[in-house]
Amino acid sequence: MPEPVGAHQRIVLDVLWVLLLRGGRWPTFQELDLHLYRALDLDAAQLLVKVPPGLLYGVNTGSAMPIAGTTTIGLTAAGAYATGRAQRELDLFLAVVRQAAAMERDFDPPADRPDLQADLVSADVAMLLGLSLPEDSALLKRLSAILYTERWGWTSFGGLGTDTWKIRIGREVRRFQQVRDIATYWELRPKHWLPDKPVPVAMRSPAATRRQGAVVQAARDSIAKQSLRHVDVLVVAATPEEFDAARKTASAADPSCRGVVRWEQRDSDGPSPYLLGEYRIDGKPPFTVALARPTQMGARSTGPVVARLVERLRPASLAMCGVCAGNPASTALGDVVIGTPVFEWDEGKHSAAGFEGAYQQFSLSPRWRRTGEDFNPVNLPSYGKPSEPEAFLWLLEQLYRGQQTRDHPARAQYFPNGTWLPGLERLEEQDLIGREPTGEAVLTRDGSAYVQRRLYDDVDGPQRLPFRVLVGPMASGSAVMADPDVWNWLKAMGMRKIAAVDMEAATIATIADQQELSWLVVKGVTDHADAQKDDRYKQFAARASAQVMFALLERLVHAPVVAAGDPTVEPVIYVPNEPIVDPTTVRPTGKPVPAEQQNAVRSAKRYLQTAAFSRKGLIEQLSSDAGDGYSSEAATLAVDSLDIDYDEQAAKSAQNYLRMSGFSRKGLIEQLEYEGFTHSQAVHGVDEAGL
Missing domain, CATH: 1.10.10.10 (Winged helix-like DNA-binding domain superfamily/Winged helix DNA-binding domain)
Structure with a gap:
């Protein structure tokens, strides 16, 4: 494999991979140069020629010849490997290369066309790899980008940057017939580069400049389309009954009502099928929701399903609804509990002296918790005052x-x-x-x-109840509890105020924490973990929890953007014990929130899922020509409307840099300040990174 890279060279590789993720194709030199300059104040021309040979496509390493603005700059398989982010794409790449070698071996050209070569098309690759369109179209684009930059034996390549590409296979692929890993592949591949020939910048014509503008615009369009393929919320239910309750709750009664008008079944023959729909709300941008369930309840079945779908759908948030056992000291049958913190109650150490808990707790973000605490369910269909x-x-x-x-x-x-x-x-x-x-x-x-x-x-169970919505600790375990002593047991273990126990909440929060996603677990109380379990409340609890969950998601997903201090905005006044129609929105009395502003919020959330940003850096990413091209005003208002902890962002950025290369404390603080973090934020980030 090529020699290791330095810190700044590693940044180039990471930026190239991020641009591929966003645009579905490798950038031109001009796009890369503009991004590095605006985001990091780095010179692409100086950095690219210093990257070790074998990592980049489109660059003559060590050459003093200027690189033309229209030259495609990409990563080879080794370059993608060096980012540490492309393992899945590289695994698929090797599978395709082996398949291509087998096809070349078995292909018999027609008698009248002895020079004809075997063709490999993206649709066949998708079938081979178990991918489906359009869900995996972005992955197919990234795969084609790596296939294109590698000289593994193709003689022609069509459709680069799309999910419908075609490769003509040559005889050089034979050497890779048995290759199993990237290191072996690298040893076998030809050690020569065939980059796009550099053209002196001075020779570029006005027509070339216009073409370059078209390329940048196409990249923006591609990024916009790519963002639509993300899912805003992945909702998980543990049982078929809870799944049906969530589906019915989210479904719109007719096209004019809020909710999902039409569900689409996705990946029905795969290991993790799911429903996909667009949840519409009057006066707000819609959000996309995927709904899935495991084959059995419990963490062991739920975890793999959620992990696979998070990797595939890249949701902004995870949510779960269903039923739980409630503490009889604080809950009634039919009440709904929003779990925070959540934890595994059976994590720890068993010894002769007893059980010693070692709990890892996960808590909702302050805004999500406040929204739950302020929520009043009186307007929900399952709520009813008793006669x-x-x-x-x-x-x-x-x-x-x-x-x-x-x-x-x-x-x-x-x-x-x-x-x-x-x-x-x-x-x-x-x-x-x-x-x-x-x-x-x-x-x-x-x-x-x-x-x-x-x-x-009463065989049908209650249809409407005066249930309450509580926010409190939820403990997860691997068994269904039917022992009323569980509450005293948990209290004796140090959990003084437990509202509910279930089997999956901690798994949802753990995966969300690992992937840096927002999360929400909402469960309806169907019993008190005692021997007097009453299934009459199970349907009600599942239905009420789904109604509360989607009502909260309406408030929490895509919160409207309003300029701070806007005199046309009335404040929201909270009156205790009164219904709150929407505690996270404002009522505009004059101008509506511009659509561009709302779209900028969505883009900002997408970026924050994949990378760490300072306020300045995120605004520039949204407003720059190399980014999304929003107006500076829309980008600024979008960023300022979000609840972003920039100390936390600085810490994440510092950790990312330390994973890339070695830094002194002073050097890392300066690097973070280059990204737009304030000095205090940069110092905090470096402190949190342990440097």
Whole structure:
């Protein structure tokens, strides 16, 4: 393999790979030069010729000849390998090369065309590799880019930069028939470069300049199309019932209503099938949602499915809805719990002395948590205030279950102020309850018979309940809990306030944390982890949790952008115990939020998924000609509308640089400042990186 690269040369390789991810093709020299100059204040012409031979396509290493602006600059297989980001593409590349070698060996040209060579087309490659279109079109573009820069035996190449390409295979491919890894491939490949011939810049004609402008515009268009192939939210449900509840909740009743008008089944024959739809909301940009489930509930089945879909769909957020067991001290059947923090309760060490927990907790971001805390479910279809008979039945049912109702967490939902004592007196008059000397209510024989009869008749379960939405800790384990002592056990282990237990929440949060995604776990309480499990509440809990989850996603995904201090914007006033229509939006009384501004927000979120940015760097990326080309005003308002922790961004950037090469503390601080971080942000980033 080629010799190692220095820090600045490594930056060139990484930038080339990022530009390929964004545009689906290798950039021209002018595009690369402009990006390096504006983003990092680096000179591409000086850096490229210093990169070790064998890593770049389109550059005569060591040559003093200027590189023409229209020359394509790309990475070879070794260059892609050096970025550390292209493992999947390189694995697919080797598979294609082996397939090409087999095709060349077995191809028999027609008698009248003995010079004809075998052709390999992208559709056949997709079938060979188990890829599907259009979901994997971006991956096919990246694969074609690496195939193009490598001289493994093709004699012609058509369709570069698209997902419909065609390769004509020559005899030189034979040497790679048994190649299994990049190192072996590199030993076998020809050690010569055939770059585009440099043309002196002075010889460029006005027509060439116009063509260059067209190339830049095409790159912008490609980036825009690429961004549409990302998914805004990946929603996971653990069981078929929970999956159906999520699908029905998100589906629009008709094209004029909010929600998904049409679901598309994707990858139905693959290991992780999913539904894909566009969720529309009046007055807001739509967001794309993918909906999937494992074949079995639990972390062991959920984790691989989510990991595969995150890699394929690259969502901005992960979300999960479904059912859980709620702590009877704080939840009622039908309540909905938003988990934060979430953790695996059975992580730790078992010894003769007992179990010693070692919990890794994951918490929602402050904005997402606040939105959950402020959410009032009264406008949701599953919410309903109880009638007097329904309130009486609830009280009798709790007594039948052995629960005292006076201090029950849901009592106020069924018996508002001033109705508790009159309700007890009515039930006592009907001989359904009796009263102990202490005042405690107990079921009479008639009351018990009445409850049993009502429970027997109720096969459908509740349709509407006065449920609450709670934000609290959620513990995940590998087994379904049916032991009421679990709450005391968890408390004894140091978890003083546990709202719910489930089987998958910690897995969702762990994957989201590893991929730096936003996440949300919303579960409905279907039982209290005791022996009195009542499946009557399961459908309601699944349905209510899905309604809460999508209502929160409407507020949290694509929050509208408004200029700070805009006098035409009214503040949102929160009144406790009153419904909140949308706690993360504002009501414009004058001009609407421009569409360009909203699109810039989406682009900014995409960039933040793949790289770390300073405020200055992200604004420049959005507004530069080599970036997205938004107006400076739209880019600035978009960036400032997002809840970005630039200390955290600086830390990520510092860690990325240290993975690339060695830096002194002073040198890394200066490098971060070059990226646009303030001095204090740069110092924080270097401190967090441990330098």
